[in-house]
Amino acid sequence: MVNTLVEPSGGRVLFGEDDVTTLPQAQLRRRVGYVFQGIGLFPHFTVSENIAIGPRLAGETLPASRIADLLNLVELDIEMASRMPDELSGGQRQRVGVARALANAPELLIMDEPFGALDPITRDALGEKVRELHTKLGLTTIMVTHDMAEALLLADRVLVMDKGALVTDETPRALLKGEGGEIAQGLVAVPREQAERLAHMEDMPEGGPA
Amino acid sequence: MSEIIEILLGLGDKFAAHIVLAASAIGLGILVALPLAIWASRSPTVSRVALGFASLVQTIPALALLALFFPILLSLRVVFGENLPTLGFLPALLALALYALLPILRNAVTAQANLDPQVLEAADGVGMTSLQKLRLVEAPLAAPFVMAGIRTASVWTIGAATLSTTIGQPSLGDPIFAGLQTQNWALVVAGCIASAGLALVVDALLGMIESGFAKRRKWQWGAGLAAVAFGLGAALFAQGDGEDDDTIIIASKQFSEQYILAQLIGAQLEKAGYSVAYRDGLGSAVVHSAVASSNIDISVDYTGTIWTNELERTDNPGREAMYETIVEWERENTGVRVLGRLGFENAYAFAMRADRSAELGITSLEDMVAVAPQLTLGGDPEFFERPEWIAVREAYGLRVGETRNFSPTFMYNALQSGEADAISAYTSDGRIAADKLVVLEDPREALPSYDAMLMMSPRIAEDEDIAAALQPLIGAISVEVMREANYAVDRKGEGKLSPKDAAEQLADQIGL
Structure with a gap:
């Protein structure tokens, strides 16, 4: 909704001072970095062409040094620049997706379940990386996830939506202390219980029930 | 075998005409189909209507579709004036382009519908305008599929273009139709080899472009495109130095007698220093209109045919009266000059x-x-x-x-x-x-007469030099010599002649 891929059925979304529906669509989208589960790399472009697409649309050419910097930021080898997307692994592709979203030096980064399709190890590593970039580049990042553990570990603020309405707006620490209401606590309970069971399992003798 | 090769070598101008016609039809088909496909991808209604129409067109036999354009263009003369051609290149082009529409349209629409939605979402997400999305994402990703459609359309069109012979457009169908009619299988085989060979070569070149698109190899599709352009340029060049305005075009319908007489008339005119071209194997119904509109210059028609088809008469006033009435009617209504009767009847x-x-x-x-x-x-x-x-x-x-x-x-x-x-x-x-x-005799004269007449188009009707060159043919051909010449072409085995040779023999017999 922020980048108007979906039209709001009610209410307003403000970007800075402006209602997003009043801003020129293409320009607005170039100010917002967008990363989503499907990744959507352009299969007929090389990695570097994919990364450079945003500036290209604005009529600029992204210098090779900047592409190298962006690849560096997402921890991809500089040699990847000339590869085609179908030569990359899922994790590598989403790294390129993040680099593409950052190429325009966006004011806002939207991540819509960005790591949903990735294996847990890649997922964890990429999550950490994005959080690091967020801090390093001073970004505003909105990340949508179903995984409360991911939200608690990465976010400064956690907002919980239920049936289309906002029910919670708390820090991770406050949520862990039991605040934020019933629905939020239900979500927090899942990773907490899993963590406790894992810890318990470590204490049990070999072969015992969980 | 050597006969076929000899015929093939003589097909140059038909080959060039065939290439130019087929390429123009495919080009027009692409020009219409691609914008339509883009529109269709944005509106399901347009998609349904366009694909429905294209499929409907495909169900019409190609021969009928070609013939249908004659009355359509004739009625359009009200809008575009009397100079709108109703035979030859234009109707062939339009009919074949319609025929080429379906495969191109269907592949383009399918390609668009099957584009990865994630990629399209990303295109919107990075801030592409819809034009940028079309140019940078949709078009390049759909290109191999569109190319496959163009390839199918090309093979169809090259095959169907042979049928344009029947509406007076020279093509590789000329030898095929002439050969079928006179049972000269070498002509049929040569025509088929030429058109099938052309289809195979074009298919291979377009296939090269298609896979070049798919594998994103610029040199590959570039080379394919250059080869196609070269072939087309050569065909255009070859066609350019073909007929000029002074060429007299002689028509023949689809039976042996007509092929022989066309050759006889042609030889007579060439002897008098004219350059001639032949439109062989025209549909019987279009010949009269083609002469009347000066799309062709000379034909041989029969009194009974003109009487029933053009004058729409069913009575039988007798042989002489029928002929006189037709001569008068043509002069007043169509401007066609009936030079005279050849001397025999084909009733x-x-x-x-x-x-x-x-x-x-x-x-x-x-x-x-x-x-x-x-x-x-x-x-x-x-x-x-x-x-x-x-x-x-x-x-x-x-x-x-x-x-x-x-x-x-x-x-x-x-x-x-x-x-x-x-x-x-x-x-x-x-x-x-x-x-x-x-x-059997017909004492009550119930069967109308079918005197063969030499018809001259309005364009050359006033030309007394041409009339003089053709005058020796008038009244010169008895039914016996015509039968003999027809039999020489129709028969099998020993003594079978080509229409050209039969015409030469006929000329000798009547002392030309």
């Missing part, structure tokens, strides 16, 4: 085997009436629907036991094998003499 007449005729004691239609209920009558596929047959039936009160339709060639076989007792033969047909058939 419908009933023919019987000599032994059968003697056995039943039948020498005229009058004699036939009494025994007719026991007889089987054979006719060509249209005969029993024609006004001539109705006229005969009514004039003599004829009640025949059975009527059967045969293709003209098999009609004579049926007579020989006894499957028909009498057939509707053509009086100038060589097989009447060869099979020693008895032609």
